[in-house]
Amino acid sequence: MSDQPKTPLLDRIGSPADLRGLSVPELGRVADELRAETISAVSVTGGHLGAGLGVVELTVAIHAVFNTPRDKLIWDVGHQCYPHKILTGRRDRIRTLRAAGGLSGFTKRDESEYDPFGAAHSSTSISAGLGFAVARDLGAPGVGDVVCVIGDGSMSAGMAYEAMNNAGHMKERLFVILNDNEMSIAPPVGAMSKYLSRLYTGEPFQDLRAAAKEAVKFLPSPLQHGARRARELVKGMTVGGTLFEELGFSYIGPVDGHDMESLVSVLRVAKARGTGPILIHALTKKGKGYAPAEASDDKYHGVAKFDVVTGTQKKAPSNAPTYTKVFAQSLIREAERDERIVAVTAAMPEGTGLNLFAERFPSRCFDVGIAEQHAVTFCAGMAAAGMKPFCALYSTFLQRGYDQVVHDVAIQKLPVRFAIDRAGLVGADGPTHAGAFDIAFLACLPEIVVMAAADEAELVHMVATAAALDDRPSAFRFPRGEGVGVDMPERGVPLEIGRGRVLIEGQGVAILSFGARLAEVLKAVESLGAKGVHPTVADARFAKPLDRELILRLAKEHAGIITIEEGSIGGFGSQVAHLLAEEGVFDRGLKFRSMVLPDDFIQQDSPEKMYAVAGMNAADIEAKVLGLMDVARVGARRA
Template identity: 75%
Template sequence: MTDQPSTPLLNRIAGPADLRALSDLDLGRVADELRTETIHAVSQTGGHLGAGLGVVELTVALHAVFNTPRDKLIWDVSHQCYPHKIITGRRDRMSSIRQKDGLSGFTKRTESPYDPFGAAHSSTSISAALGFAMGRELGADDVGDAIAVIGDGALSGGMAYEALNHAGHLKKRLIVVLNDNEMSIAPPVGAMSSYLSRLYAGAPFQEFKAAAKGAVGLLPPPFQEGARRAKEMLKGMTVGGTLFEELGFSYVGPIDGHDMDQLLQVLRTVKVRATGPILIHAITQKGKGFRPAEGRVDKGHATAKFDVVTGEQKKAPSNAPSYTKVFAQNLIKEAADDDRIVAITAAMPDGTGLNLFAERFPARCFDVGIAEQHGVTFCAGLAASGMKPFCTIYSTFLQRGYDQVVHDVALQNLPVRFAIDRAGLVGADGATHAGSFDIAYLANLPNFTVMAAADEAELCHMVATAARHDSGPIAFRFPRGEGVGCEMPERGTPLEIGKGRIVHEGERIAILSFGARLVEIEQARESLIARGITPTVADARFAKPLDRDLILDLAARHEALITIEEGVVGGFGSHVAHLLAEEGCFDTGLRYRSMVLPDAFIDQAGPRDMYAEAGLNAEDIETRVLSLLDIEVIGKRA
């Protein structure tokens, strides 16, 4: 365990009000201690590190100048919020962050009045802040200023521009701080990134920046006053602010987001003088102040527990490859034989494994930024041109492109391949990142084929299946983390569309699995065999089209049938129930149950704990089987 760092000033901060009693010099010292505390806290728990380290000074300055929580401070993306949590009364709970019953890794309205809006997906803050601002204008109680801190690549999302455009039209007082660290999770892409880089890479800004630092004292006395005036000019100049000004914003910047004096002066001036929408452009460094993070490609975006001296992460060794890596390796194999295969990600090349694909096929891999809507329609255009796009997006983020999935892909029956990572419950990121809904929201679309991998070997086959499926859109989902350690094929074999498989033959009751709960079903079956019950186990593979023959055969040969999936009601089990009802299977007495995720958002915990809450672990499956067969469990009816 690392010793608790010395933080004498921070120890005096119970909340933001305490910051407002400090001198500017002491606020700078608080920021230094807050950075040390953030590093220490994340080293003990793991979590998001780099983004928070980049906004330490911003966090202190914003809370010192504005009257939070009456003034609404919204972080976007809110994995930047760890320093914010520390100085808003949650320091003593930081050891619980991203843990079961602990603090969320993002802002959360139910957690603190200082979290006025949750933002675990990006590009939402300006819209939300504008909503608060208009609420204030319309007489909402206890709403002061609305401040959106948007950064870590979130400005690459189109929703941010919709909000900027609307705010410029409304002309009401709104404060947007652009935390420009040239990063999201991966290095940023696109014209906006290049535009922002040009704002502060040019000679005029660099000259002013030099004048604003210690170089002033090196100048001859007659020149020092001019240099000081240049420093003041830096804080309010609008060089390169044309885009934001054309959208109706006053533009201030770029300023040094790690210079407490600059930040405090600019924020105080804005607080006093701003009448309409204003954008403050602050340049920051992701991972600032922790050399191991500064030296990483992702600037320490997310990390396991680590040593605060060396930065070495404490990850347990794995005995099986991750699903993400299996997907990437198999996609590379397919692409080596088919030069029409292209891969698309939305700012998540490492998370989706497409960094490996990009190393091999750089001209055929596209990172569209945090822009899932564009990414889906971009894939639709690629498919219409005759290419074979693999649209590789986490389940939770694919939600952001749903209209495009419907209108631009399904309606036109275009063969876009959707590789859906992080399907099911994902652990420490909690409800905001759970892949709970994709089965339901895809399987109800005409023309779609929807698959789920039961294990990493099945994933190999599904990549091969998707690569050869040209008759319409196809999706395959797979979970976060390591596989089950099964025997792996050298190369995936295309599956027959709409056909499942019998895994184990049994009697009386059949369990029909869709997705990665199969390993838990296998464990439940072993326990049931010990009780004298031998279920049939089948892997559906497809939620659409359903394997009608398999399902109807299971219904005919068993007195009971249970479906199990890592998705909400309305997905696989609902489609099976509809088929059984239409075929009259319930008329002859078939007992049927569907095990799905509950109608609730499940807070962060370890994956097993989350599935226990959902009732989808092996013991839950065993209990459901016994209950359906009217067998008493531990002396009472289950």
């Protein structure tokens, strides 16, 4: 395409092997062209931009020094891997990023031999890398050196420390590159961030610092403060006694992550001399080389399609408020009336809407960093002390804190309120970010209240319900994106626990919806009405506790029941089926079907198309009703 950047040197790179014969200045030019190509590609596809731009030089240097794919390069999270994909034989498909049938937005094992380990959730790289290193030393073929790249935000998660502690103990040869850009998705928080800000140097690898020009005077001014910040720490500590060295790692740094000569020098010497685990601390700039991203690196972490010249993102006009914003505004209104309400998120203040809550109540909003386990138990502690914590997490990230949900919240019946965003299928981020399993893994817990919002107005009421419920844990789930455009209440009204609602009284078949598929149900019913079929439609509202009275009435008055939910097998439909079986309803001939996400991981596409693959759109619901009616008629004739 004529508007694509000119990249004469990058055009010669078919695989990382082509980098290894280039001089350092040539590698620098490859990096410049790679950055331009990344910007151009993401402007067409949308996706994660800032993180990838910050590791362009690092990506080139690693592939130039290490013998990938035999040497394993593992990217933590993976949202910074677009430059890596361009260099590893996928440039011709880079403008299919995150599209149906296209490249994944993360590393993916079945996409390329250069992606030895899939990622999308943070803090996994060191554990996986140590696994590769141990397998190598036990004779696994095709495994050389192992390089893990992990960001300072990801280092706040306990899993990273568990892995480093184990690696230091085992003394395996392993290279961990700490990509310190002082940003994860939001500004990093916590003691680790402050520690990295103070860290300067230690005794090990003094010769490497000289070889890599790591002294402060060699760093450009934007990075010099990142090295100077450590002098206070060094004054009061034993030389070489950094946290990383205490964990058994040799520490090298800080290194200018945008200086190709420094990076190549450090990596070459570390590779030649390293024995046990080594941590290389690289200072980088998120969004490096693209002015709009540098100026607003949090806003350019993930972007829609955008204009390269201006940086303006091409977002579709909004027709209704997003569920996330409705949640945040509703929580603010509840907090204005109740000073015990507090809010907690794990490094996703904007993604969960809690940035708005923090603006209104800065002392009552807590971002704990990428530490979902801690977030849950932190909330449990506040609840035990009489506060009303709302723990706002994406469904897929709540999975990481499940043990804490069980042991620290549910067993103790502590009133932690889980606000579960991104429920159901989420689109371009694909299966790693789908909110598929929370209904199943929460509704099995004794006495928890599990709700799902059918629309944005229902979400307002569910926030109020959770705020009022103070004797047990509760959860309410809602999807990504805009609401359906219903009239909004001025304030939320607590719902009666375990009570659903009937929207349409019909006959023959009852559709019992749990969550945001209700809009598709209503479309299906409209189409069915034109065919003379008029099913009953009910909104369950609660998966735990179930509305027994409503479900048993529907079973008594209809030949068949269909449940539908934006969740996996084992969720709401299974709870309903268990109730009906225990009550002996099936013995009386009731026909039952459950529409759930298939027993598979649905690949990236638009949410609408993903739900079509799942068989859960209006046309699928209509077909399910007609099919069940046919079965009921056959059964009636046989009877």
